Amino acid sequence: MKTNIIARLSSALLIAGLVLTSCSELEDKDHYSNSDSQITNKELKIVDQTSIQYIQSRNDFSSMNKLFEEQGIYQELQEKGQFSTLLVVTNDNYTNPAADSIKFIARSHVSDISISPANLEDGTRLMMWHGKYVNVSIDSLGLEGNIVDHILFNNGAIKEVVKTASGYIYVISEMIKTPTSLRDYIETLSDDYSIFRDMILASGGKQFDRTNSKAIGINTEGNTIYDSVWIYTNDFFDQVNFDMNSESLTATMLLFSNDVINDAMNDAHSRLASWQLERSDSLIKNWLLKTAFFPKKYTGEEMQTTEENELKSIYSTAWRTDLQQVDFANPISLSNGVVYKVNKLRFPLGVLIYRIKDYFYYYENCTAEQKAEYYKTTNLNFKNCDTEVAAWTPWTGVWPLHENRIIRFDKPSDLNDSEGFQLDFTPVKKDADGNVTPYLIPPGTYRMAMGLTQSVTFSAFTVSVLVNDTEIAKDVRKVGGNTDYHYDRGSTLPRCFPEGYDASYVKEMGGHSKATFYDTDGGKIFDEITIPDVNGDNSGVKVVFRISSSNWEGQTNIKLHHWCLRPLENTK
Numbered sequence: 001m002k003t004n005i006i007a008r009l010s011s012a013l014l015i016a017g018l019v020l021t022s023c024s025e026l027e028d029k030d031h032y033s034n035s036d037s038q039i040t041n042k043e044l045k046i047v048d049q050t051s052i053q054y055i056q057s058r059n060d061f062s063s064m065n066k067l068f069e070e071q072g073i074y075q076e077l078q079e080k081g082q083f084s085t086l087l088v089v090t091n092d093n094y095t096n097p098a099a100d101s102i103k104f105i106a107r108s109h110v111s112d113i114s115i116s117p118a119n120l121e122d123g124t125r126l127m128m129w130h131g132k133y134v135n136v137s138i139d140s141l142g143l144e145g146n147i148v149d150h151i152l153f154n155n156g157a158i159k160e161v162v163k164t165a166s167g168y169i170y171v172i173s174e175m176i177k178t179p180t181s182l183r184d185y186i187e188t189l190s191d192d193y194s195i196f197r198d199m200i201l202a203s204g205g206k207q208f209d210r211t212n213s214k215a216i217g218i219n220t221e222g223n224t225i226y227d228s229v230w231i232y233t234n235d236f237f238d239q240v241n242f243d244m245n246s247e248s249l250t251a252t253m254l255l256f257s258n259d260v261i262n263d264a265m266n267d268a269h270s271r272l273a274s275w276q277l278e279r280s281d282s283l284i285k286n287w288l289l290k291t292a293f294f295p296k297k298y299t300g301e302e303m304q305t306t307e308e309n310e311l312k313s314i315y316s317t318a319w320r321t322d323l324q325q326v327d328f329a330n331p332i333s334l335s336n337g338v339v340y341k342v343n344k345l346r347f348p349l350g351v352l353i354y355r356i357k358d359y360f361y362y363y364e365n366c367t368a369e370q371k372a373e374y375y376k377t378t379n380l381n382f383k384n385c386d387t388e389v390a391a392w393t394p395w396t397g398v399w400p401l402h403e404n405r406i407i408r409f410d411k412p413s414d415l416n417d418s419e420g421f422q423l424d425f426t427p428v429k430k431d432a433d434g435n436v437t438p439y440l441i442p443p444g445t446y447r448m449a450m451g452l453t454q455s456v457t458f459s460a461f462t463v464s465v466l467v468n469d470t471e472i473a474k475d476v477r478k479v480g481g482n483t484d485y486h487y488d489r490g491s492t493l494p495r496c497f498p499e500g501y502d503a504s505y506v507k508e509m510g511g512h513s514k515a516t517f518y519d520t521d522g523g524k525i526f527d528e529i530t531i532p533d534v535n536g537d538n539s540g541v542k543v544v545f546r547i548s549s550s551n552w553e554g555q556t557n558i559k560l561h562h563w564c565l566r567p568l569e570n571t572k
Helices: 002-019 051-057 059-070 073-080 099-107 182-187 191-202 258-274 281-291 300-304 360-365 368-374 503-508
Strands: 037-039 045-047 084-088 125-127 133-138 151-153 156-164 167-172 205-208 214-218 224-227 230-233 251-255 310-312 318-320 332-334 337-344 356-359 375-378 381-392 402-410 421-425 428-430 436-438 444-451 458-467 470-479 523-531 543-549 557-560 562-567
Touching: 051 059, 051 073, 051 084, 051 156, 051 167, 059 073, 059 099, 151 167, 182 191, 182 332, 182 337, 191 258, 191 281, 258 281, 258 337, 356 360, 360 381, 360 402, 360 428, 368 375, 368 436, 375 381, 444 458, 458 523, 470 523
Parallel strands: 045 156, 084 167, 251 337
Antiparallel strands: 037 045, 125 133, 133 151, 151 156, 156 167, 205 230, 214 224, 310 318, 332 337, 356 562, 375 421, 381 402, 402 557, 421 543, 428 436, 444 523, 444 562, 458 470, 458 543
8 A cells, every 4th residue: 555655655755864974885787977875775875976977977877868858848947946756767668759749758758857766656646847747556565665666657567766855766667758738639531430520620729829839940931830739629618618728638539430330320320210300410429529528537437337337428428337338348548538439329218309399289289080099088078279378489580480389178067076087189390281189109218398378277287108908007186276287387497498498598698588498398298207118119209198087166168288298317
């Protein structure tokens, strides 16, 4: 554990303090440039030289020494005059950097933070001069206090630890390889990932930062050449404080290939067609962006299996780990995150269907046969369909007109209150030509709401849902006496507005004062109702809403406005 490392090194430092002021028997291999040094234990060495002096004194560091000298590392260290941490390799582990990356490589081995082995923890991130972090990883033996070969900086295992007069030097097994950042990784994705890559890049842009870009020369046309610094902008990510360029980010990204996306889209189109519903491709794909990024690093196991079978993205959308297939065994490590490839994708029901909301007044568009089939009534006389509130919009020119039109059934004049009423209604939709067809409701879990009128007042208003004549849900509600079920009220429900509608923003922009009453789901009937997959093939089914009361309670009519099924966020 970390405490073992601290205890062990504390003792080592105490011993070192004593031996440096007394006689010691040094082996030749531990003595450099006539300086006093001592292996205080098998893994920690303390010298009375600066880090620069120590590196220059060892012949087996000559390659790193040359790199640091030529790239101005030593000069910058001396100008700063502060403690530091240097990562170095011996000559036999040195690899000549490519010309275009030599500065980057050199600076990836230097940090302004002087960190002792006692302060290294599994998961520690050390900021280096090249502007990126190296990650510290410690195996089980390392956690027990062993350093050499058990603690790594990125890919390089520690071979020696030297405490100098100006900080720490860690001799590692190979030169630091710095993973690219999330943003850089996305930009370099191949065309096999072009759909996902281009969606991300199209959601933002970059601007030249002249203030922080250094002029390095003049070209043949007389134009200034800059060591360019770019500012990346992306409102989609910025509004949730997710900066893909930031090295302080610790993120997880899901990666979707074109084949995976196209297969999922084909499945989505097939499902929607079987339900006789439509959904914009852009709205479906937009879910990928909102779901693909997570604000923390997840292990592969977490990406595939969790107790609740879902994870929340930066936009709080749910990733169902029991529904999707991720290559969790092969993570791709980046400087500020980790990437997992998705092997199979299935768009959840809540992505394909935002909500299904429609109206009772389509009775007037039905043929006589359809009225008898879709509106089966007991102790109810059809009166009329009527627009009680003219079509209106909370923001002219932005949101479409919405009409509050109802169907009215009257109580038969010779009926006693105690005989009650019942309506078996099959939800229907109307096309542009006025033709009516029944809905095929997709299997899944929904919240159900309804809208009546404020004049409808019942203490025991019963709503049942039937599939193939089998009751799958039933509840009794008190309606009336408040506005919860009045037309499009029920605005206290979460997620109760049309897609993309923000009532507070509409008001802020000078919209209608009653913006919160615009086209809502209505008053809640069921928190959760599950439509079964009765055919076993995910096909939609006709349902019946049974609306009844055992007593008219003095009412002379009932006015029905709309019904609404909204898929729950975690439904498959």
